[in-house]
Amino acid sequence: MTTVICPYCFARASAAKLPYRCLMTPSGVRGGAPCGPERDDVWAGFMGPGVPPAARMRGPVFTPPRRVTGLGGGGRSVPCPKCGVPTPVRVCGTCHSDLPSDYCDQDSRIIALVGAKASGKSTYVSVLVNELNHRVGQAYHASLAAMGQSTQTRDKEMAEDLYERLRLPDATRPAALGFNDPLLYRLSLPRKGLLGGAGTRHTTLVFFDAAGEDLAGAEAMDRYTRYLSAADGIILLVDPLQLGSVRDRLPVHDGPPLPVVETSPQQIAADLAAQLRAHGKGKAGGRASTPIAVAVTKTDMLRPLLDPHSPLLRNAPHTSGTYDGEDRLAVHEELRTLLTDWDSDALLRQLELDFAELCLFGLSALGAPPPADAPADAPKSGPQPVRVEDPLLWLLSRRALLPVHTAGKGRAQ
Template identity: 35%
Template sequence: MRTPYCPYCYHELPAQSVMYRCSGRIGRGGQRCETAIDPLLAAYTGDTTPKFPAFSARGRRRGHPACPQCGEVSFQRICGRCHNELPALFGEADTRLIALVGAKESGKTVYMTVLLHELQNRVGEQFGLSVMGADDHTKDMFQEEYEKRLYDQGVLVEATAPARADLNRRPFVFGISLTQRKWGVERLDRSLFSFFDTAGEDLRTKESVERNVRYLTAADGIVLMLDPLQMRAARSLAEPGAQLPTEPRAPDNPANVLARITELLHGALRTGRRGLIGKPIAVVFSKLDALDGTLPEDSVLLRDSPDREPLFDEADSAAVDREVRGLLAHWHGSGMETVLARNYETFRFFGVTALGSSPVRDDKGTRVSGYGVQSRRVQDPFLWLLQQFGTISKKKAQER
């Protein structure tokens, strides 16, 4: 079993590097620790709220450690590198880190919001998944600032700020529980999943991409979000009235984004001249609703994922992959398939729409259209990764 990574700072976190934070209760001798700004936590998150002191528990073999200052036992574990409080399941459940990356205006933030909403509702019910925020920041911030704004107010969440400008940007960490039957026995599997929405500007140049080295290399799987409307051939096919991204620049071109991420991973993972990148990568083309008119009536991309069984439908996913590969030829992007085949052990193409129709702009900003959120296939990349991790089983493709 590999050494787990902290789901907040993405450093390796062996058991001996886990620290504790004083509980703040009055100790046996009547003493109580004072609070102060934690400089490490502030550096990683921008959180300057006074905290009780952090302390190491090295040398203690069993039980929960006592704060060396007040003597009171603490149950609050924190990462020794960033001082974020660790989820209760850390160390007991598999910790899976999923990197969500893409160029500017590719729709990552909206996609993440809709995906997590679906996992907590319709898709979660289908697969028997229990999806809960693993910390207070995730529980409060996701619901209030992302989910409610999009679904209740119809307002699109603002684009993610670049890493250099947003100290408060933190990952969303969710605990996922799933009951599976294997060999006639039901078993409860628990996993932690960490999502970090990197800004598009962080992927425009090689230098800015390198700020995300730790995040990408720690990830178990990668979701690469690309906007076909940033490809000139596809952009010209968009339906009338579709909201188009800014005129595409070379750094935001999907092929260039894929090339920079691939170069980064090769260097960080030291794959060598002949080595392949072992992390599964889901290459997701967003905003397909703007191109619905170019698809045949029987296109698999025009219908949502099958929801009849709590299994990953391999036949359906393979059909999506084949159709997107065909579209790439029309979008003048076939070279991307070759790049993936020559550099990754496992990859798959996906096509999604998080909103179902193009958003509209008014004096209050960018809003969901009058049809509301009508997502299609947003769960496919995540379910594919879950199947790659062995979290869910797959329905095998039918013999033809």
């Protein structure tokens, strides 16, 4: 039985029990009149007062008789009891948000993306999606498909801005100004059967690109509680340019001015751990059990501070489509050393005290700083990312969704 987690309100439900929404299509079936719109107060209540009265009128929601849903579900259409026209659209029983048609056919993994304002979250998601669709997808024979209209539209706009017009994303609007839709993808990876058979395993990935100010302090973060506690993994982005000792160490440069210093990563991590513990994600000893990938962003700016052999200067190998555990450890150790050098041992200690499963990463979404004369633009040669995929691949490998290569053990699932 597939359990679906609504990507809007994070309620859990069995896929077979989800209600449907009539599409109000006139079709001549039974020659009857098509359904008219009805006021959907459940949905309007969830979306908040920003929804204009006309938009509250939507296709009627109905729960099909058990006999119909019990036959294995699987994305089929179900006839509306009023007009008889079949509809494929399933909605969340709790908030009545429409779910993309293929959302309900596989298990979902929710990846929470957190980080201070301007730490690079939006740029990171766009570049990550592009890399998963190209270089990384090729290495693992994986593919990533945007699900639902709003993710497809946003992906297209972001890709055109970043890769064609070379424009960096605008600051994400805070939740108080409107609801930011989650980004929904279907990740398909080859699955090797025990007897050498092959197949494909589909996983739904849900990303939520919050505005930095919504993560600045326990109170603001409260809005994201359900999302954070439903997460299978967390990616915390740390902007090194907002760390005092890194700012002091960087040589004088002619790039764009350094960002304003926002909420410290230590504060975000502490608030995050408190939220998770308050929602039953704590282990004995008080550490949060959700795996957390802590990634230092914008490593292109750190080149003067890195050893020429630093693993942060090149991508992970992904040899024959396996995730390299040795390489991950080398990166983790490199970051431990760097953070200690940068007087951030307090951050490290905090993370180790708060999280039972922690790994450190370093990445650059752009590969080079934005041009000095056009700080809102991507580098002239376009994004040339380094190691953007590592945190997500680690989280997937934690859930046995990727083949892992560990020295001495050869290939292991």
